[in-house]
Amino acid sequence: MEYLSYSRLTLHDTCGLRFFYEYVEKREPVDEVPTYHASFGKILHALYEEHAVSHGECNFDQLKARFDERFPTIVSEFASRDDAVQFYKRGVQAIWRFSRYKIDDVIASEKEFLLDIAPGIPPVKGFIDRVLEVPSNGYVVADLKTGKVFSATDKKKMRQLVLYSSACEDLYGMSANDGYFDFVVHGGREWVTITDEDRQQAKAWVIQKWQQILDEQFYPRYSRNFCSQYCPFRSLCKEYQERTLAV
Numbered sequence: 001m002e003y004l005s006y007s008r009l010t011l012h013d014t015c016g017l018r019f020f021y022e023y024v025e026k027r028e029p030v031d032e033v034p035t036y037h038a039s040f041g042k043i044l045h046a047l048y049e050e051h052a053v054s055h056g057e058c059n060f061d062q063l064k065a066r067f068d069e070r071f072p073t074i075v076s077e078f079a080s081r082d083d084a085v086q087f088y089k090r091g092v093q094a095i096w097r098f099s100r101y102k103i104d105d106v107i108a109s110e111k112e113f114l115l116d117i118a119p120g121i122p123p124v125k126g127f128i129d130r131v132l133e134v135p136s137n138g139y140v141v142a143d144l145k146t147g148k149v150f151s152a153t154d155k156k157k158m159r160q161l162v163l164y165s166s167a168c169e170d171l172y173g174m175s176a177n178d179g180y181f182d183f184v185v186h187g188g189r190e191w192v193t194i195t196d197e198d199r200q201q202a203k204a205w206v207i208q209k210w211q212q213i214l215d216e217q218f219y220p221r222y223s224r225n226f227c228s229q230y231c232p233f234r235s236l237c238k239e240y241q242e243r244t245l246a247v
């Protein structure tokens, strides 16, 4: 494997077998899964970035005009017209929120990194949605979330920001001591303070996950909702077949 990523390793945590289908066998999806969440998120991520790159000159009206151009391209992915309308409204509300941000302290958007964890382990690749340099606090990393709000103190979720914090050390010579998830659709930010211990624990997690991959620990982990709605390999999966036949 050329590189690891937070999302790849999290997928292995969620279901080892799905990780195997996707990243070891590199199979094409077999079963249909909803794509509108990802497509909607992609549009908002691009606009979020465009706002920062323009140093805030791209205002609400301009961002909304771009949203209005792009949103129709994903309408067919929604299950119903009502769903599409709901998401359209959420998108406009999100743009309204982030178009008012002061972004003088944003020093990079969608900043790519390749983080070496330990010899013999593929590097962790990722993109930091925003890196900020705050006079009183040093570097701060931010990740845009377009889904439901969760607590950033959830250790598993927090790992994403911790890995970004370590990447800052590689990129700028100093790690980020703070980070936040920016829930632009539902509103609010979830902040965390990131310590050396957090960074060590996140690295240890990557090493542990890589060892599990080397040991071919690709076990299925059945979850009715996740499997039946979001797994594009469910018709290949014996665990899924057995569990659904048993119902």
Ligand code: SF4
Pocket: 015, 016, 017, 018, 220, 221, 222, 223, 226, 227, 228, 231, 232, 233, 234, 237, 238, 239, 240
């Ligand atoms: S159907 Fe469920 S258990 Fe089977 S591979 Fe997919 S996510 Fe894993």
